[in-house]
Amino acid sequence: MKKNKSNMYVRFWGVRGSIPTPGKDFVKYGGNTSCVELRCGQTILIFDAGTGIRMLGKALSKEFSGKPVTVHLFISHTHWDHIQGFPFFDLAYNKHASIYFYGGHSVSTLEKLILGQMEREYFPVTLFELSSNIHFVELSHNPFTINDITIWYTHLFHPGLSLGFRVEYNNHVFVYASDNEVLNDPELGDYNLKNIGNLIQDADILVADCQYTPQEYATRIGWGHSSIESVAGVASRFNVKHLITFHHDPNHTDRDITRAIKKARSLSFPIRITAAKEGDILYI
Ligand SMILES: [Zn+2]
Numbered sequence: 001m002k003k004n005k006s007n008m009y010v011r012f013w014g015v016r017g018s019i020p021t022p023g024k025d026f027v028k029y030g031g032n033t034s035c036v037e038l039r040c041g042q043t044i045l046i047f048d049a050g051t052g053i054r055m056l057g058k059a060l061s062k063e064f065s066g067k068p069v070t071v072h073l074f075i076s077h078t079h080w081d082h083i084q085g086f087p088f089f090d091l092a093y094n095k096h097a098s099i100y101f102y103g104g105h106s107v108s109t110l111e112k113l114i115l116g117q118m119e120r121e122y123f124p125v126t127l128f129e130l131s132s133n134i135h136f137v138e139l140s141h142n143p144f145t146i147n148d149i150t151i152w153y154t155h156l157f158h159p160g161l162s163l164g165f166r167v168e169y170n171n172h173v174f175v176y177a178s179d180n181e182v183l184n185d186p187e188l189g190d191y192n193l194k195n196i197g198n199l200i201q202d203a204d205i206l207v208a209d210c211q212y213t214p215q216e217y218a219t220r221i222g223w224g225h226s227s228i229e230s231v232a233g234v235a236s237r238f239n240v241k242h243l244i245t246f247h248h249d250p251n252h253t254d255r256d257i258t259r260a261i262k263k264a265r266s267l268s269f270p271i272r273i274t275a276a277k278e279g280d281i282l283y284i
């Protein structure tokens with residue numbers, strides 16, 4: 001693997017919001033739901049277990065075949081598109097694998113919610129039958145560390161619980177903030193802005209929910225997702241270097257996404273803006 005200054009890279013395995021979108025109009029950006037891999041030196045972090053985690057599992061099995069492997073899996077929240085790939089994650093069936101789940105407490109613990117999705121009525125193999133070593137970490141304080149990585153989390157604005165994560169490693173900052181609405185509401189908006197500002201300040205890379213065009217957002221206020229323009233505005237204000245639009249709307253074809261990116265760039269925000277694309281690797 002190519003070396004870079006921070007020894008940190010991100011790889012996209014699933015970039016779609018809400019539901020997978022197979023089909024010829026979704027080939028360029030990809031149709032799998034949320035899953036992002038982040039390597040910080042030897043440490044493997046994964047953000048969300050949408051259907052993209054299936055191919056990540058295959059890649060990790062190949063890389064570590066027969067050798068011990070540990071992954072740290074951050075679940076932003078348990079809406080289907082963020083957990084539905086886990087039952088198809090190869091490492092879950094690998095006795096040499098240790099999987100640490102991290103998440104918050106919403107109506108229930110993350111452990112109970114993942115157990116629930118793997119009850120036999122929904123899937124033939126239960127969580128107890130998996131061969132890997134699975135641990136659940138309920139997040140309760142900020143920041144926390146994994147090896148030499150510092151991680152902050154915060155609650156985003158989204159129906160139910162959704163968490164955003166800030167990862168600091170080797171003086172570089174990566175932020176994952178999927179499923180979040182940047183609010184225009186003057187009262188809530190202030191709190192929302194401060195909260196998001198603390199999370200994303202000076203980030204080298206911000207992977208953020210940019211599901212809607214501004215026209216779509218106008219009819220979907222309160223649904224818990226953002227328009228590219230509003231996120232680009234906030235990202236510029238807090239000195240983000242590179243915004244990667246994520247959680248693409250299932251109705252947006254490749255052409256729609258390309259058009260939306262061009263439109264956002266034409267507004268001359270002082271940051272780099274690109275769209276998350278399945279298979280892309282970026283060195284931080
Ligand atoms: Zn989602």
Ligand SMILES: [Zn+2]
Nearest residue numbers: 077079158179
């Ligand atoms: Zn959601």
